[in-house]
Each structure stands twice: as C-alpha cells, then as structure tokens.
Amino acid sequence: MLILSDKNVRFQAAVMVLILLLLIIVSQISVMRMADDYKRNMIAHDAEIAGYLLGNGLDEQLIKMAFTTQKIAVDQKMGTAVLKDSGYDENTSNFLLPEITGFQQKYAAIALALSLSVSLLLLATFSFFLWKQDKQLNDAGKKIQGFMDGDVSIRLEDSYEDHLSRLFAKINTMATALTAHMEKEKNNRLFLKETISDISHQLKTPLAALQMYNEIILDEKTGNEVVDDFSQKSQRELLRMENLIQNLLKLAKLDAGTIELEKNLHSLSEFLEKCRSTFMTRAELENKKISLVCDQAIRLCFDETWLSEALENIIKNAIDHTKATDSIEIYGEENRLAIEITVKDNGSGIHPDDIYHIFERFYRSRYSKDQQGIGIGLALSKSIIEKHGGTITVQSEWGEGTLFHLIFPKLTNL
Amino acid sequence: MNILSTLNLYKTYGTGETKVEALKQVSISVSKGEFVSVIGPSGSGKSTLLNMVGALDQPTSGMVTIDGREVHKMKEEELSVFRRRNIGFIFQSFNLIPELNVEENIVLPILLDYQKPDQHYIKELLGLLGLTERKHHLPSQLSGGQQQRVAIGRALATKPAIILADEPTGNLDSKNSQDVMNLLKLSVAQYHQTVIMITHNHSYASFADRVFQVNDGMVRELGASRR
Numbered sequence: 001m002l003i004l005s006d007k008n009v010r011f012q013a014a015v016m017v018l019i020l021l022l023l024i025i026v027s028q029i030s031v032m033r034m035a036d037d038y039k040r041n042m043i044a045h046d047a048e049i050a051g052y053l054l055g056n057g058l059d060e061q062l063i064k065m066a067f068t069t070q071k072i073a074v075d076q077k078m079g080t081a082v083l084k085d086s087g088y089d090e091n092t093s094n095f096l097l098p099e100i101t102g103f104q105q106k107y108a109a110i111a112l113a114l115s116l117s118v119s120l121l122l123l124a125t126f127s128f129f130l131w132k133q134d135k136q137l138n139d140a141g142k143k144i145q146g147f148m149d150g151d152v153s154i155r156l157e158d159s160y161e162d163h164l165s166r167l168f169a170k171i172n173t174m175a176t177a178l179t180a181h182m183e184k185e186k187n188n189r190l191f192l193k194e195t196i197s198d199i200s201h202q203l204k205t206p207l208a209a210l211q212m213y214n215e216i217i218l219d220e221k222t223g224n225e226v227v228d229d230f231s232q233k234s235q236r237e238l239l240r241m242e243n244l245i246q247n248l249l250k251l252a253k254l255d256a257g258t259i260e261l262e263k264n265l266h267s268l269s270e271f272l273e274k275c276r277s278t279f280m281t282r283a284e285l286e287n288k289k290i291s292l293v294c295d296q297a298i299r300l301c302f303d304e305t306w307l308s309e310a311l312e313n314i315i316k317n318a319i320d321h322t323k324a325t326d327s328i329e330i331y332g333e334e335n336r337l338a339i340e341i342t343v344k345d346n347g348s349g350i351h352p353d354d355i356y357h358i359f360e361r362f363y364r365s366r367y368s369k370d371q372q373g374i375g376i377g378l379a380l381s382k383s384i385i386e387k388h389g390g391t392i393t394v395q396s397e398w399g400e401g402t403l404f405h406l407i408f409p410k411l412t413n414l
Numbered sequence: 415m416n417i418l419s420t421l422n423l424y425k426t427y428g429t430g431e432t433k434v435e436a437l438k439q440v441s442i443s444v445s446k447g448e449f450v451s452v453i454g455p456s457g458s459g460k461s462t463l464l465n466m467v468g469a470l471d472q473p474t475s476g477m478v479t480i481d482g483r484e485v486h487k488m489k490e491e492e493l494s495v496f497r498r499r500n501i502g503f504i505f506q507s508f509n510l511i512p513e514l515n516v517e518e519n520i521v522l523p524i525l526l527d528y529q530k531p532d533q534h535y536i537k538e539l540l541g542l543l544g545l546t547e548r549k550h551h552l553p554s555q556l557s558g559g560q561q562q563r564v565a566i567g568r569a570l571a572t573k574p575a576i577i578l579a580d581e582p583t584g585n586l587d588s589k590n591s592q593d594v595m596n597l598l599k600l601s602v603a604q605y606h607q608t609v610i611m612i613t614h615n616h617s618y619a620s621f622a623d624r625v626f627q628v629n630d631g632m633v634r635e636l637g638a639s640r641r
Contacts, residue, residue: 166528176481
C-alpha cells in the first residue's frame with residue numbers, strides 16, 4: 001500500500017488500468033462481431049449449397065432436413081470422405097477459399113489496429129509520466145544549483161505525498177541545517193575578528209604611552225651607556241610590536257571578509273615605482289640596490305592601499321634577507337593570460353625545509369638568521385593577493401636568492 | 415538565518431458589529447535554534463499568533479514564511495503535509511492518543527509520513543525524556559508531567575523546523591512544570607531545535623532567548639532595544 005500512497009504512482013496506475021480495461025472491452029466487442037460475421041458467412045455458404053442442390057433437382061424437403069436436423073458422427077465421416085475426393089478438406093489452402101481470406105484479412109486489420117492503438121496509448125502514458133518526473137527532478141536540480149550559487153533561501157517543493165517530496169523534505173532539512181551552520185560560522189569569524197581588533201586597539205594605547213616614555217628617556221641623554229643602549233633596543237622592540245599589532249589587525253579584517261576592496265585601474269609601473277621609493281632610503285643606508293623594469297602601458301585593476309601592503313611586505317622580506325651590495329629586482333610584465341609582478345633577490349634564499357611553510361602565519365625558520373620578523377608579513381601578502389584573485393608562488397635556491405611571482409589573471413580585471 | 419518570519423500579519427474574526435481584530439500588523443522573525451516565548455493576557459491574540467505561524471489557520475492578510483516557504487499561499491492538502499514534516503506541536507492538554515502506548519505515540523508522526531522511524535534516535539529520545547521504563551505504558555497510566563514529556567518526544571520525533579508549544583505547563587503542578595520546562599530546554603538545545611512557546615508564567619519566559627509580548631493583537635519584543 002506504501003507505493004500507492006504516492007499520488008503520481010496512483011494516477012499512473014489508474015490510467016494504465018483504464019487503458020487495459022478498454023482493451024478488454026474492445027476485444028470482447030470485436031469477438032462478438034467476429035461471431036456474427038462467422039454466422040453470416042456460414043449461412044451464406046449453406047444457402048449457396050442449398051440453392052445449388054435445389055437447382056440440380058434434389059427434393060426440397062430433403063435439403064431443408066439436411067440443414068436443420070441433428071447430424072451424427074457417421075454423417076460427418078462420410079461427408080468428409082466425399083469432399084476429400086474432390087480436394088476439399090481441412091488442408092485446403094486458405095487462398096483457394098475467398099470467404100476465408102476476406103474474413104482473415106478483415107480481422108487481422110482490426111486486431112492490428114486495436115493492439116497498435118493500445119500500445120501507443122500505453123507508451124504515451126508511460127512517457128508522459130516519465131517526462132513529468134524528469135521535469136520535477138530537473139527543477140529540483142536547478143534549485144539545488146541555485147542554493148549552491150548562494151541563494152540560501154531556496155527550498156524544494158515538498159508539500160506532497162509522493163516519494164520525491166519526501167526526499168525533497170529531507171534535502172530541505174539539510175539545506176536549513178547547512179545555512180544555519182554557515183551563518184554560525186560566519187558569526188564566529190566576525191566575533192574572532194572583533195576580539196582581535198579589540199585586543200589590538202586595547203594594546204595600542206599602552207604601547208603609545210610606552211613609546212613616548214622611551215623617547216623621553218632617550219632625550220634625557222644620561223650619558224650612561226647601558227641606559228642608552230637598552231633604550232635604543234626597547235625603542236626597536238616597541239616599533240616591532242606596533243608593526244605586529246597593525247598587521248594582526250589587517251589580517252583579522254581580511255580573514256573575516258569584512259573589507260571591500262576598492263578596485264580601480266591603475267598604471268602598474270607607477271604603482272611599482274611608489275613601492276620601490278618607500279624602500280629607497282633604507283636600501284641606500286644598507287648599500288643594497290633596488291631596480292625596477294616595467295612597461296609603462298601595463299594597467300591592472302587593484303586596490304592600491306592593500307596591494308601596496310602586500311608588495312611592500314615582499315620587498316621588505318627581500319631586503320631583510322640580503323646583505324650589503326646585493327641587489328633586488330622588480331619586474332612588471334604582461335602576457336596574454338596574466339599580469340605578473342616578479343620580485344627577485346640574490347640574498348640568502350629559503351631553506352628547502354622552509355619553502356612549504358613560508359606563507360603560514362607565525363612560521364619562523366630554524367635556518368634564518370633574521371630575528372626581526374614575526375612571520376606574518378608573507379601570510380598577509382598571500383591573503384591580499386588571493387583576495388585580488390591572484391596567486392603568489394615562490395622559487396628559491398638556498399644561498400642563491402629568492403624569486404616571488406605574483407600572478408593576476410586578466411579575467412579578474414572584469 | 416530566519417527560520418520563521420511574518421510580515422504585516424492581520425487576522426480578523428467576524429464582520430460588522432462582531433468584528434474582532436485578533437492580530438494587527440505583526441512582523442516578527444525567529445532564527446534557527448532560538449527559544450522564543452510569547453506572553454500576554456488572555457484574549458490578547460497569543461494563540462491566534464501561534465495558529466498563524468503553525469499554519470493551522472490562514473491570515474486575513476500578510477505573509478508567513480517558514481524555512482523559505484510561503485505558508486499563506488499553500489492549499490489545505492499541501493499544508494497538512496507541510497505541518498507534518500516541518501512543525502511539531504505541544505499542547506496544553508497533551509492530546510496523546512489514548513489507545514497507543516508511549517513509544518507508538520512518539521513515532522506516530524513519522525509513520526503518518528510513511529517513513530520508518532530511526533530506532534536509535536527514538537531510543538535516545540526516550541532516554542532523554544526519562545521514558546525508557548514506560549515506553550509500553552498507555553497515556554492513561556502516566557502522570558500529567560510524563561504525558562507532556564511524551565508530547566515533547568512526539569514533537570521532536572520528526573526533527574521539525576520549528577516546535578510550537580501552547581502553554582505546555584498549563585495543566586501541571588509547579589514541580590512537574592519545572593521538569594517539563596527543563597526537559598524542553600535541554601532537548602531543543604540537544605537537537606538544535608527552534609521553539610516558540612506560549613506561557614503565562616513570567617519566570618518560564620525567562621528560559622527563552624527572546625520574549626515577545628502580545629497586547630491587543632500587537633506584538634512587541636521585550637528588551638529588543640538591547641539587541
């Protein structure tokens with residue numbers, strides 16, 4: 001009975017039963033017609049025989065008797081023997097008997113028409129229900145696709161009794177659970193972002209005070225070498241901490257997905273020049289060279305503030321890991337598929353053990369002599385570049401130098 | 415995510431002289447997993463509100479959306495299926511079927527939908543509600559508190575999108591009321607269910623994440639300004 005609870009199946013079964021019932025009735029009617037026909041043919045045949053016998057001078061009474069009295073088996077046997085002599089028996093071909101041929105042709109046509117129409121009807125019903133179910137499934141597929149494309153309020157039609165509806169009801173429950181889960185996850189991330197930014201903001205105030213006190217101590221010029229030395233050191237650490245807090249704030253914002261990039265078309269060479277000039281003073285101070293090669297015509301769609309953050313982290317990283325007289329090269333190139341920014345240095349390079357981890361947060365190399373970094377700059381760069389639809393890759397040879405590739409597919413400019 | 419939302423809901427009974435406006439311009443929304451209680455004096459429209467959001471009655475005007483589906487547009491035949499699958503009810507008078515035992519009462523809504531009950535889940539549910547020992551008892555052999563726990567189990571059985579409780583503790587003494595409230599709270603937290611509960615008892619209203627107050631057909635959220 002479970003199957004018949006499905007309204008569609010019930011309807012389909014009803015239609016099928018109706019068609020089969022129709023077949024039975026029509027076939028019974030045609031059998032009745034067949035019997036009538038047979039009778040008509042037989043009487044006509046008998047009449048012919050009677051007429052023939054009468055014409056040949058047989059007694060009328062005898063002929064009447066021949067057709068109306070009850071015959072016995074012996075009569076049939078004798079008659080068969082007589083007729084067989086003239087080649088007229090059960091084995092006579094149908095073609096030689098025009099009445100039989102006509103009869104056969106007529107009913108063959110009727111049977112064919114009947115079976116053909118019933119088959120077609122059944123086939124039509126079957127394909128109609130198949131089409132209906134197919135449509136239902138297709139619609140559901142489209143809705144599920146819509147759900148996956150982000151319209152989380154879409155639900156399948158599940159207010160019927162049929163099997164599909166029951167399945168759809170389960171899918172709907174799943175969709176609701178997924179949506180609720182997603183919402184919760186998003187809220188958690190927002191909460192985390194807010195926590196990080198709260199902590200960072202709370203830290204900023206005492207940090208600013210500390211920096212001020214430190215400057216006062218430095219300005220005092222006590223003449224005490226130890227005090228001077230350590231106030232210099234704490235000044236450096238304070239700056240580092242400030243940097244860290246700022247980077248953490250940025251990373252938190254990026255992670256929570258709350259920032260909207262203000263993407264505009266900019267000239268790439270101008271942008272790279274700006275980034276380079278930020279580091280020129282430091283490079284001259286440390287006797288390092290920064291060169292830039294970029295076609296003036298290249299234009300890229302990006303958020304200037306954020307991308308310069310990303311690029312400056314990479315350049316800073318290069319300066320941190322090179323020694324005096326080393327050089328850093330920046331290239332901006334365009335090909336048919338993508339715009340590439342390359343930052344190349346011939347500094348200390350990255351140890352093979354490290355290369356898979358350098359974009360992880362707070363990853364500190366065992367091999368790097370640099371004590372200044374905190375391991376967040378490259379992670380931040382990667383987040384920013386990925387938010388621009390780009391990718392960042394690194395190639396490095398330990399002791400030879402490092403090559404960072406920033407690749408922005410042109411599709412994302414749209 | 416809003417599992418339930420209503421927009422400008424109006425319900426009027428009768429016409430002319432005897433016209434009663436039971437609900438006026440009700441726009442509320444409830445998120446998944448929330449425990450919401452509705453309080454208000456008798457005749458203020460609490461039960462009408464519950465009937466509207468439970469798709470038991472059609473609003474005069476306005477929209478009711480449950481889990482993304484517009485309930486006010488559905489036909490009666492669709493509604494009965496929709497209610498069975500998406501809404502669990504707990505009534506003041508339990509409304510258990512006297513001829514069926516505890517377990518049968520709980521799995522009834524699942525069987526009505528021609529589905530096989532998940533035995534593991536039902537067992538867990540019976541354990542949570544403290545009814546494992548009594549699963550073969552008839553409702554008449556149970557106390558009021560136990561009967562209401564069976565009703566809670568029945569509402570939870572199909573894991574509906576929303577559970578509506580109309581004064582679930584109205585017929586119980588204070589000890590049993592406390593038990594039933596604790597269980598309701600615990601079980602909905604366990605299965606992440608959404609509950610809308612009508613209550614007269616202000617102390618039970620405090621169980622809820624949010625409280626709606628109904629007065630003369632107008633619905634107001636208490637403490638909404640804090641949010």
